[in-house]
Amino acid sequence: MTVDAEVSELFRAERGRIVATLIRLTGDWDLAEECVQDAFARALECWPREGVPRRPGAWLTTTARNRALDRLRRSSVEAAKLREVVAVLDESPDEADGIGDDLLRLIFTCCHPALVLEARVALTLRTVTGLTTAEIARAFLVPEATMAKRLVRARQKIRNARIPYRVPPAHLLPERTGGVLAVLYLLFNEGYAASGGAELVRRNLCVEAIRLARTLVALMPDEPEAVGLLALTLLQDSRRDARFDDAGDLVPLDEQDRSRWDGGQVEEGVALLDSALRRGRPGPYQVQAAIAACHATAERAEDTDWPQIALLYGEPPSSSRPRSSG
Amino acid sequence: MKYMLLICVDDTIEPTAGDPTIEQWLAEVEGRRLDGSQLRSVQDATTVRTRGDEVLLTDGPFAETKEQIVGYDVVDCADLDEAIRIASRHPCARYGSVEVRPFYTG
Numbered sequence: 084m085t086v087d088a089e090v091s092e093l094f095r096a097e098r099g100r101i102v103a104t105l106i107r108l109t110g111d112w113d114l115a116e117e118c119v120q121d122a123f124a125r126a127l128e129c130w131p132r133e134g135v136p137r138r139p140g141a142w143l144t145t146t147a148r149n150r151a152l153d154r155l156r157r158s159s160v161e162a163a164k165l166r167e168v169v170a171v172l173d174e175s176p177d178e179a180d181g182i183g184d185d186l187l188r189l190i191f192t193c194c195h196p197a198l199v200l201e202a203r204v205a206l207t208l209r210t211v212t213g214l215t216t217a218e219i220a221r222a223f224l225v226p227e228a229t230m231a232k233r234l235v236r237a238r239q240k241i242r243n244a245r246i247p248y249r250v251p252p253a254h255l256l257p258e259r260t261g262g263v264l265a266v267l268y269l270l271f272n273e274g275y276a277a278s279g280g281a282e283l284v285r286r287n288l289c290v291e292a293i294r295l296a297r298t299l300v301a302l303m304p305d306e307p308e309a310v311g312l313l314a315l316t317l318l319q320d321s322r323r324d325a326r327f328d329d330a331g332d333l334v335p336l337d338e339q340d341r342s343r344w345d346g347g348q349v350e351e352g353v354a355l356l357d358s359a360l361r362r363g364r365p366g367p368y369q370v371q372a373a374i375a376a377c378h379a380t381a382e383r384a385e386d387t388d389w390p391q392i393a394l395l396y397g398e399p400p401s402s403s404r405p406r407s408s409g
Numbered sequence: 410m411k412y413m414l415l416i417c418v419d420d421t422i423e424p425t426a427g428d429p430t431i432e433q434w435l436a437e438v439e440g441r442r443l444d445g446s447q448l449r450s451v452q453d454a455t456t457v458r459t460r461g462d463e464v465l466l467t468d469g470p471f472a473e474t475k476e477q478i479v480g481y482d483v484v485d486c487a488d489l490d491e492a493i494r495i496a497s498r499h500p501c502a503r504y505g506s507v508e509v510r511p512f513y514t515g
Contacts, residue, residue, distance in 0.1 A: 197489055244511045245410045247488040255490070 086130045094123055097140045099211045101147055103189035107248060108171055109151050112238045122147035187250050187302045194263040195246045202237040203266050209234055212291050222285050264312050264368060267292050271316045289320050310359035311369030317352035318375035321345040337384035349379045370395050411512040412484050412492040417476040418505030431500050438495050445482030476505055
């Protein structure tokens, strides 16, 4: 792999958690994002000359941390605050413990219910997945300035109202986890509702939603609804190549060429769903995934297990029953 | 961090019998609540605006809405989650609303 390719791979895989760690250390979202950006730029500069370090993630975190230290020392932050932050930054080891915890903290904070829903979605895309403000604006069909303002307001509220940077305590966890899942679900549906190739940026939201759902499942393996949501998104997305004809028009489910469905993704979705259901704590996402699985595993449209689907539609409580999509 | 809780209710709505009382809430938030008071009805409010050299007075509240501010509490909390928890347990939150506003300085 070339250094460039390796850096962009690391950007996708590691950027979110490095930003998450820097936010914890500095308490400053803008500073954290800028320093992580700088660290990746340094990597592109140094690694071709010096070779890729043995632990590139740790190298990036340390570089970003040192950059933050530099910037804080040179800034006009009041002395006491500076000493406090510098002490935290100095103490933290190269490879901080509980790296996954930082990422989970970040996700929960981005999805805090005191932020308006569209801000939660934008902030998650910007901070966790690293999409640019311009990309997010295009995906949500708003001017870039509007999206930038939305992000600034959200970060301001987090700071000014002191929205805590943490994984919620046990008594809040079920409710807040539901909130995180709702953000990922909305993200996926935004992408799924987009039509053909002209709206590639929006289709990309499906990819990001699946990636985020994977991250969440890795961080919260005991949460069956998170697994259910990942299964649901994989199963729906498995039809992406068959959903539109050459003219870009939507092809109804029963007329789709099922050989163009992504078999590997269906298999993974079904396996995930089974593992979630075995926990015996069903919920709206698992039920929806089960419905999607009935469609995905029918070889022909007429083989669809409609009685099972009818049964499943009776399942979710009416208040939380998400709308179904084609 | 200090937060102002603005207690808003529509005074045509009566609290449900059996709901927790304000005394219970006050006991619960002891140590967190720095200050607070009920306010007299909006009928006794006067709104003041200065425009140029002129002081304009209006009899009544600055906004004619169904819900009016009937009291306030200042609480000192670790973070917004704690302020939300305290606000959610205020008796008026059950039939009115509580606006949680952070102070400018901690």
